[in-house]
Amino acid sequence: MLGIETSCDETAAAVVLRKGPHHGKILSNVVRAQLDAHAAFGGVVPEIAARAHVEVLDKVVAQAMREAEATWDDLDGIAATAGPGLLGGVLVGLMTAKAIASARRLPFVAVNHLEAHALTPGLTDGLAPPYLLLLVSGGHTQLLIVRDLGDYDRLGTTLDDALGEAFDKTAKLLGLPYPGGPEVEACAATGDVNRFDLPRPLAGRAAPDFSFAGLKTALRRQAEQLGPLSKQDIADLCASFQQAVGDVVVDRTGVAMALFEDRVPAGNGRNLVVAGGVAANSVLRARLAQLCEERGFALHVPPVALCTDNGAMVAWAGAERFARGLTDGFDFPARARWPLDPDAAPKIGAGVKA
Ligand code: KG4
Numbered sequence: 001m002l003g004i005e006t007s008c009d010e011t012a013a014a015v016v017l018r019k020g021p022h023h024g025k026i027l028s029n030v031v032r033a034q035l036d037a038h039a040a041f042g043g044v045v046p047e048i049a050a051r052a053h054v055e056v057l058d059k060v061v062a063q064a065m066r067e068a069e070a071t072w073d074d075l076d077g078i079a080a081t082a083g084p085g086l087l088g089g090v091l092v093g094l095m096t097a098k099a100i101a102s103a104r105r106l107p108f109v110a111v112n113h114l115e116a117h118a119l120t121p122g123l124t125d126g127l128a129p130p131y132l133l134l135l136v137s138g139g140h141t142q143l144l145i146v147r148d149l150g151d152y153d154r155l156g157t158t159l160d161d162a163l164g165e166a167f168d169k170t171a172k173l174l175g176l177p178y179p180g181g182p183e184v185e186a187c188a189a190t191g192d193v194n195r196f197d198l199p200r201p202l203a204g205r206a207a208p209d210f211s212f213a214g215l216k217t218a219l220r221r222q223a224e225q226l227g228p229l230s231k232q233d234i235a236d237l238c239a240s241f242q243q244a245v246g247d248v249v250v251d252r253t254g255v256a257m258a259l260f261e262d263r264v265p266a267g268n269g270r271n272l273v274v275a276g277g278v279a280a281n282s283v284l285r286a287r288l289a290q291l292c293e294e295r296g297f298a299l300h301v302p303p304v305a306l307c308t309d310n311g312a313m314v315a316w317a318g319a320e321r322f323a324r325g326l327t328d329g330f331d332f333p334a335r336a337r338w339p340l341d342p343d344a345a346p347k348i349g350a351g352v353k354a
């Protein structure tokens, strides 16, 4: 299965061989990031992203096929992210996949980007559902029960910013480069986690939702009161921010664990998977490892390259769907919004992120 991913700022293509349920092999995985193109703006600019996908996607696909030593005849299908994401970019990958599938008379599979993240532990860890998933990236922040392919309970979501976005905005505010997550983490390492008193939004609430807008505003106020920031001020602000985020994530995930225990019979195991770019944060990982130990869950964090956006997860989700006889027509539309759990109540403010 060839998988194509263009829903945000990574142009990616990969070839994955499915050997059985929760058992696959990555034959190639090519990711071309557009960081330089967006760095000057401190975030992803949709129009620039779409143009960049057009410019490089053909080459990225060719490289993925070459590295996999695959010909078109070796493929059993073509999968592409059809949403949720930035429509201009999604269209580029989707049309390319449909065009190849049409020309080569191959089945086409439309993949939900969130489902691709959600099913990745099958590919990386051989992990079978059900498991609890914490998806934290620049575009999404959700807690989900992954019951089966196509079957998800969304337990919680952000009501405003995604967590990666909160890291990026904090970095921008403090004059650190984009993407901000790794910068904030690095600065926080030499900072005082207790110097600034920042809020823990929604901590203690019954539903495991997230909110980061208030935290960002509180941080801005503290920074403005200090005037010109010294290196130590920045480190202390980063450390205090990361501490607040850690407290919130542990609190919210703890609530989701209780819901998982209520809804999933005990014989199915207790596994927490953390995916998305923010899963690269080692402080957050350590906090979650401690939580898992306290609560009797096993922690799974896919390798960073498969946690962040990539083509292998799309190829894998496509292969899992194809194995169940699920393919799609060429009229399948690009979707800006495509929730994994259509029954979950919409949350005002979350927009496409829910
Ligand atoms: O999954 P990803 O590559 O793309 C999206 O789908 O958004 O996630 C990128 C996000 C960015 O917001 C980036 O700042 C954040 O992940 N990130 C981190 C770290 N590394 C990347 N956030 C916190 N700590 C990190 N070490």
Ligand code: ZN
Binding pocket: 113, 117, 137, 139, 276, 308, 309
């Ligand atoms: Zn993603």
